[in-house]
Amino acid sequence: MTATQDFTPQIPNQAEEVEQLHRSWRHPRGVLGWLSYTTHQAIGTRYIITAFIMLLTGGAEALLMRTQLARPNNGFLSPDRYNEIFTTHGTTMMFLFAVPMMEGMAIYLVPLMCGTRNVAFPRLNAFGYWMFLFGVLFLYWGVFTNAAPDVGWFAYPPLSGPQFTPGKRTDYWAQMITFTEVSALCVATEIIATIFKMRAPGMSLNRMPLYVWSLLIQSFMVIFAMPAVVIASSYLLSDRTVATQFVNPAEGGDPILYQHVFWFFGHPEVYIIFIPALGFVSAIVVAHARREIFGYTAMVLAQIANGFIAFGLWVHHMFATGLPQIGEAYFTASSMMIAITSGVQIFCWLATLWTGRPRLTTALHFIYGFLVIFVVGGLTGVVLASVPLDWQVHDTYFVVAHFHYVLIGGALFPLFGAFYHWFPKITGRMMDEKIGRLNFWVLFIGFNLTFFPMHIQGLMGMPRRVYTYPAEMGWGPLNFIETIGAYIIGIGGILFIANVVSSHRSGRIAGNNPWDADSLEWATASPPENYNFEYLPVATSRYPLWVDRSERAFVTGLRNDRREALVTTLMDAEPHHRYVFPASSIWPFITAIAVTIGFAGSVFNPWYIVWGSVLSGLALVGWFWPRGDSEAES
Amino acid sequence: MKRAAVPAFALSVLYGCAWHQQSALNPGGPQAAKIDTLWWSFFWLLGVIFIIVMTVLLLTLTGRRANMEREALEVTHKASPQTESQTRRIVTGATIITILILFVLIVASVGTGKAIADLGFKKNPLTIQVTGNQWWWEIQYINGDASQTLVTANEMHIPVGRPVQILGQSQDVIHSFWVPNLHGKRDLIPSRTTNEWIEADQPGAYRGQCAEFCGLQHAHMALWVIAEPEDRFDAWMRAQLQPAASPSTQETIRGQQVFLNNACVFCHQIRGTTAGGQNAPDLTHFGSRRGIAANTVPNTKGNLAGWIVDPQSMKPGNHMATIAVNSTDLQPLVDYLESLK
Structure with a gap:
């Protein structure tokens, strides 16, 4: 066993201890073993790969739509097919790509950055992944059996109600939401517990990396936002399956109530996606500008404020429903406040880059691309916050342009930056920088070619969600340019995949810390072993790898013959007690199957809720059955 | 970066475009005019902010940064205290300016909303x-x-x-x-x-x-x-x-018979006849209108014939029933409907 840790401690029987660690953290073998993995690297990687496949799927759907819209009165897609595809595209990108991708990255990185061995609840983590995967399979089973949802990713009643959308399409959609809710809540719980209780000794809250802060805030947002969408999708599902009339106006229900509840979730959802991306930006800026972040406290406070304000501006999605003027003024002001907190963060990054010594790696290219695109998206967001302007541009291509600038610019560009930045850690090899730069420029140009003209198109009257448009409207040329841009983005995606495949096979060996970065994930081997660190590190600074080697410290005295880590106090991360992780287990997988039987079956027959509950209960008995092994001792 | 060309391009497209009949930026009335004015004030103000931020961003890529010494960052990873305090002043200033600008925009936006609401309270509406x-x-x-x-x-x-x-x-x-x-x-x-x-x-x-x-x-x-x-x-x-004009030619009289003897009457109304359906567009003065099928196509005899014979091919999924009209009846029916000026 070679010393793979930057915190190279001198321990007499080190080799023996590391050998023990290896044995106790080894994955079980075989197919059943593979289904039983509970390490955060394995689960995180599964999330990342599944979500990436969903990105490709959603991207392919986008290309189909762009092909249909390339010229007026095009017959490439029928209206029903087009409506299915735009609904599936939005649903896939929001629920099955963006959120799970951010969660997967967090599951992989947070324990490493916090200097611990796994997330706090490894079995719950595995369960969350299986629920996400089954949600994916459930929705796409519908898509491939000609039951794709076709009422938009927002599914406004009464259009989505049983009267106007008979059949099972909308039920597939609404129940898929339930799968992702469960998964997201699992992840949020374990990320909060990991961050609060398992940070490296010495990593007090004010020494936490900004990326970890962003995940803490995002996880709390998930916990507060998801119940709202639980309510919305339950209203809809029960109206559809057992004829409750929550949101059916024909029977005294209120379709606007659905919109309020949906957007009370839907707006924070956007921040749930892009706050972790802002964390990527901070991490990459610090590592590649080679200086400490400017304005750490301001950044943290701005992110927290972002998280709070996100819950106070949902109504700006509903300005066209007609509001009293005082309500309009309130939601205009609250929507514009987001520009302050986002502005502070942008100024701090600019200041860090300005006073730093930026090294123009591909990762930093993506951050510069992010800053350009995100600033445009932020400014058009200010336009949308204004009620009179929103009346004109709401539900037009202007809004399509805006949120792709915010979500692709604000989340996908940082995500690609993060791929280039952390790929060496995850695989042990560097990605090719030359292809990387080409990759960046193709994506950047393709993106702007696709989405910039949409601003103009929206002001010129083209509404969203139309499967075609008459030639006399004159929208043809812009649409054609956008379709070309979309295919250029597609080429960018292929370049990225090519780079990943070739670098994974034959990239330069990365070593522990190829970027000379500051945070703890770079203090161990690339890729990290299942136990992450041979000896848990101690954080003596906000930038633990930038302090002098002689001042670094580590933890000894943990048992290595079982999966053990240190629990520390919430504020100051002082060592509190030792904690034993549960062993690998097949039960999370079995439980997920039981829950899936209940969820999926209830779309067809409400009694499956009962059968699913019984089966889940049985599975949980198995999950918690005492085994008299090491975990029971604690 | 070639972004400087983008506002110029945007402007030329916005002003010079040929399609003005459904544009938010070609107001035909006071409400749209007020929103148009508000749009352009937002556009210029936010445009200037964009250019300033992008300039700063590009300058971070060059070696030339005002009053900054090259510091030994590779070792300390810290800027000097002077640099930090100077930067802090700039960032604080930028934040305050942002807040002030947003305040102006909120006032402008709410003011426009109020002005538009006031336009409603006029006499003789x-x-x-x-x-x-x-x-x-x-x-x-x-x-x-x-x-x-x-x-x-x-x-x-x-x-x-x-x-x-x-x-x-x-x-x-x-x-x-x-x-x-x-x-x-x-x-x-x-x-x-x-x-x-x-x-x-x-x-x-x-x-x-x-x-x-x-x-x-x-x-x-x-x-x-x-x-x-x-x-x-x-x-x-x-x-x-006025109720619909009575058909005057032999052709249109026949057409009216075709209309009234078919399922058309269950959904469409033609005032002055026995057709009294309420589920579909009133056709009393259909011939005076510009379009067919909620303006899917212009109102011409050819389009109308195509629409009646096969509504599902022109507008798939629409709720108009396909009615078997034989070829000899079609022309009179079209003539009749187009005569309803």
Whole structure:
């Protein structure tokens, strides 16, 4: 066993201890073993790969739509097919790509950055992944059996109600939401517990990396936002399956109530996606500008404020429903406040880059691309916050342009930056920088070619969600340019995949810390072993790898013959007690199957809720059955 | 980066474009004009901010940064205290300026909203009830005198210079009434009535389109607002209030028979005949209208014949029944409907 840790401690029987660690953290073998993995690297990687496949799927759907819209009165897609595809595209990108991708990255990185061995609840983590995967399979089973949802990713009643959308399409959609809710809540719980209780000794809250802060805030947002969408999708599902009339106006229900509840979730959802991306930006800026972040406290406070304000501006999605003027003024002001907190963060990054010594790696290219695109998206967001302007541009291509600038610019560009930045850690090899730069420029140009003209198109009257448009409207040329841009983005995606495949096979060996970065994930081997660190590190600074080697410290005295880590106090991360992780287990997988039987079956027959509950209960008995092994001792 | 060219390009497209009949930036009335003014003040102010931020961003890439010494960052990873305090002043200043600008924008935005709301309280308004249906618009001119109440579809005439109150309703799902040259959107929500004031200050034909996704044929749900001088509007109104003209030629008499003897009458009304259906557009003065099938295609004899024979190919999924009209009956039917001026 070679010393793979930057915190190279001198321990007499080190080799023996590391050998023990290896044995106790080894994955079980075989197919059943593979289904039983509970390490955060394995689960995180599964999330990342599944979500990436969903990105490709959603991207392919986008290309189909762009092909249909390339010229007026095009017959490439029928209206029903087009409506299915735009609904599936939005649903896939929001629920099955963006959120799970951010969660997967967090599951992989947070324990490493916090200097611990796994997330706090490894079995719950595995369960969350299986629920996400089954949600994916459930929705796409519908898509491939000609039951794709076709009422938009927002599914406004009464259009989505049983009267106007008979059949099972909308039920597939609404129940898929339930799968992702469960998964997201699992992840949020374990990320909060990991961050609060398992940070490296010495990593007090004010020494936490900004990326970890962003995940803490995002996880709390998930916990507060998801119940709202639980309510919305339950209203809809029960109206559809057992004829409750929550949101059916024909029977005294209120379709606007659905919109309020949906957007009370839907707006924070956007921040749930892009706050972790802002964390990527901070991490990459610090590592590649080679200086400490400017304005750490301001950044943290701005992110927290972002998280709070996100819950106070949902109504700006509903300005066209007609509001009293005082309500309009309130939601205009609250929507514009987001520009302050986002502005502070942008100024701090600019200041860090300005006073730093930026090294123009591909990762930093993506951050510069992010800053350009995100600033445009932020400014058009200010336009949308204004009620009179929103009346004109709401539900037009202007809004399509805006949120792709915010979500692709604000989340996908940082995500690609993060791929280039952390790929060496995850695989042990560097990605090719030359292809990387080409990759960046193709994506950047393709993106702007696709989405910039949409601003103009929206002001010129083209509404969203139309499967075609008459030639006399004159929208043809812009649409054609956008379709070309979309295919250029597609080429960018292929370049990225090519780079990943070739670098994974034959990239330069990365070593522990190829970027000379500051945070703890770079203090161990690339890729990290299942136990992450041979000896848990101690954080003596906000930038633990930038302090002098002689001042670094580590933890000894943990048992290595079982999966053990240190629990520390919430504020100051002082060592509190030792904690034993549960062993690998097949039960999370079995439980997920039981829950899936209940969820999926209830779309067809409400009694499956009962059968699913019984089966889940049985599975949980198995999950918690005492085994008299090491975990029971604690 | 070539972004400097983008605003110039955007401007030339915005000003020079040929399609002005459904544009938020070509106002035909005071509401849209106020929003247009607000848009351009936002555009210039936010444009300047964008250019400043991008300039700073580009400068971080060059070696030249005002008053900064090159510090040994590779070792310390820290900027000097002087640099930090100087930067802090700049960042604080930028944040304060951001807050002030946002405050100005909020005041401008709320002020415009108030000014638009005030435009409604004028004398002598015209009240029109717009009802959304999958996928067409019912237009009803409300009048205390029932004999002056007019129902038509997919085309609205309004007098220039007179405020018009739009009462929005829906028969089925949520739609959104949007004629960008006159005003922004207002949703049409089942079980509710929404309210919006529009006004045209110059004659013209303004196109509108449903802006809330309403199902299969959301793309083909357009309407025309024709703004005319008061006297021409009055003449139009008088003509529309008349029952349908009796057919005068042999061809059109035959056509009326075809219409009345077929399932058409279950859904369509033609005042002055026994056709009294209420589920589909009123056809009393169909021949005077610009378009067919909620303005999916222009109102020509050829298009009408195609529409009657096979409505599902022109607008797949729409709710018009396909009625077997034999070829000898088709031409008279088309002639009759087009004669309903």
